[in-house]
Amino acid sequence: MNMKKLAVIFIIMMLLSVPVIFAKEGDYTVPSVVKDITVKEDGSTVIVEKIVYDIEGRVNGTYREIPLTGNQSVRNISVETPGYYNKLEIERNNSKVKLKVWLYNDAAKTEKTKDAKVEVIYKYTVRKGLKIYNDIAELQYMTWGNNWNTKVDHMESNIHLPAKKDEVEYWNNPETYVKSSEWTSPDTLTTKLDNIPAKTRFEQRLLMPKEYFDNATNAQRINMDAKDKIEQNQREYKERNDRAGLASTIFTSIVALLCLLPVGVYLKYGREVKIDYDAKYEYDIPSDESPLQVNAIMVGEVGDLDNDAISATILDLIDRKYYKIMLNDATSTIIRRTDKDISNLKGYEKSLVAYLDKYAEDGDISIGAFGRQSNRYDFRSFMFKWFKEAKKEEVQKPFVEKYFNNKGYKLFKILAVVFLLMIPISIACIFLKIIPTDIGEIFVYSILLFFFGAILLFVLPNTIAGRWTKEGKETHEKWKSFERYIKDYSLIEERPPASVQIWGRYLVYAAALGCADEVTRNMKKYYDSLSVSDDYFNDSSAVSFAYFNGLAHVESTIDSFSRTDSDSSSSGIGSAGSGGFGGGGGGTF
Incomplete structure (x- = not known):
């Protein structure tokens, strides 16, 4: 099995499957929270919050926002920061109270806190948080709000009541993160939670006899019977939550x-077959595929042709004496059609000859002039038609299937379409309330995963999801071994091609393989070491053409044409989960 391919697939899918979080100065996490909520007989609620901030980098301090509704108020505010000095700043408006706690390492309050784990103890009293109805008293408290940008590893809530446990009915909204919820004393309910995600609320709702609050001047009094309605609301909440x-x-x-x-x-269709071939180098053309067929199976997508196919075809026509070289130097290259009959050429070869003939002057075709006289649109139009014709003649479906199984690639494309379709389907399900909006981050990450996953599946080459047949794998490996040979000058020195004519054929296939520049340099270096005369190259037009920069001129012209342009506040019965009071958020600043 090709483990490299499997690793690429695995790593990419893992990267798409999880959110990437970049740490920045002042980031923080909340490892633990301990809250004591004490309900007084006068209706007020005394709250003590011990929040541990694990701070990365340097911060000014922490803050805590306490939402207010109706005629609620917050009094008796104080803050402690064991081991650190602080300065408390309180901001009030009709909708919330914000506590800003400036943190310092020194008594002079000049050195800001950095890279520290700080416990901040907030103490305050909420008035008008408790609701008293005609038949029941209700504490509906948002123990943790959805305005925190980090998750909580562990939280403990201790609710102390004037009532006894046998008289109390309670709910945790939701139960998702609750590890335990039990009476640890006759009047104390202790609830422990783990791994509360960021932006997630947790509410506790308790009903108790109203007789404990006959003189509750700090509670809301609501003239209605509420017990049955609250219980029904909780049943409906549970059903919604279960759904x-x-x-x-x-x-x-x-x-x-x-x-x-x-x-x-990939595991079914992308794993490569095993073959016995293990030669590192091939010192001769390894099989009888044409240059275009080699380009189709060796460069880019299997079965497709690229610009190197055009360069290889031009060089092949020169090597086979359909063109002769009139001028070839560092600045310009001129070729001319010979008298050799072209009727036996294949259609795509004739098309290329006809296209070049359009730019001939008195029979001479200047590669530089061709580049100046042609235009990008005309050449791209020709390329599109030429690739289509060349594939029809040289890279037919039976040829590709002989070497390569493309089924996995096709399935990747189908999956890409499915991923894209899942985006509007998921959004529609949210609007139709088939999928609950409560899933929050899961939904957002899933949409991103579908989007980027679809792009990835569309752009991955067919060599990832598809695989070679046994014959195709062996052929592919032999051509790779041949490519390694012609690109390695030390091997050229050791085992050079037997003749200049063989060099010519090697250059044609080097062009098809996309390594003509490197092989041409090796050829020049080799022949320069032999100090041969220019006449020596007359026996191979392809060698002469490449040696004196003609192939470089062709590739430069084709590359310039194929480049894109861009290159150049009311009271009443609260709904379950809404929180009668409390919640809010906090963080660092």
Whole structure:
């Protein structure tokens, strides 16, 4: 199995499957939170929050935002930062109270905190948070708000009530992250949670006898019966949450399956067959494929042709004496058609001859003039038609299938379309409420995964998902061995081609392989070491053409033409999960 290909697939899919987070100065995490919520008989709620900030880099301090609704207020605010000095700044408006805690390492308060784990203890009292109805008292408290940009590893909530546990009915909204929720004393409910994601709220809702709050001047009094409605609301919330959990499970399962399918396709159709061939070098043309066929199976997508196919065809026509060289130096190259009959040429070769003839002057074709007289649109139009004709004649479907199994590549393209279709389907399901909006980050990451996954599957070459047949693998490896030979000057010195004519054929195939420049340099270096005369090259037009820069002129002209232009506040019964008070967010600044 080609482990390199498998590793590429695995790494790319892993990168697409997880969000990438870049750390910056002042980043923080919250390893732990301990909260004590004490409900007083006067209706006020005393809250103590011990929040540990693991700070990376230098910060001014931390902040805590406490939302307010209706006539709620926050009083008796204080802050402690064990091991650090602080300065508290309080900002108030009708919708929230913001506590800014400036942190310092020294008593003079000149040295800011850096790379530290700081416990900040917030203490405050909320008035009008408790609701008292005609039949029941309710504490609906947002223990953790959805305005935190980091997850919480561990959280403990201790709710202390004037009522006894047998008189209390309670719910955790949602139960998703709750590890335990139990009465640790007759009047204390302790709830422990793990791994609360960023931007995620957690609410606790408790019902208790209203008789404990006969003189509750700091509670909201609401003239209605609420117990049955709250219990019904909680049943509906649970049903919605269960449906959301099921939909989320189904959605994430589909996403996971779609992510695994490309790997499965690769494992079934992309793993290479084993062959006995292991030669590192081939010292002669290894098989009888034409230059265009070699280009189709060795360069880029299997079965496609690139610009090197045109260069190789021109050089091949010169090598086979259909053109003779009139002038060839560092600045210009001129060729002329010979009298050799072209009726036996293949269609794509005749098309290339006809195209070059358009730019002949008195029979002479100047590669430089051709580049100046032609235009990019005309050449691209010709290239499109020429590639189509050349593939039809030289790279037919049976030829490709003889060497390469393309089924995995086709399945990749189908999966790419499926990935793209999943984007509008998923968005439509959100709007139609088939998929709950509660899945939040999972949905966002899934959409990004579908988008980038589709692009990846579209652009991956067919050599990743497809695989060589046994004959194709052996042929491909032999041509790679031949390419290594002609690109290695030490081997050329050791085992040079037997004649200048053989050098000519090697150059034609080097052009098809896309390594003509390197092979031409090796040839020049070799012949320069022999101090041969210019007349020596007359026996091979291809060698003479390449040696005196003609091939470089052709490749430069084709490259310039094929380049793109861009290159050049009311009270009432709260809904479950909404939070009667509390929540908010915080962070560093």
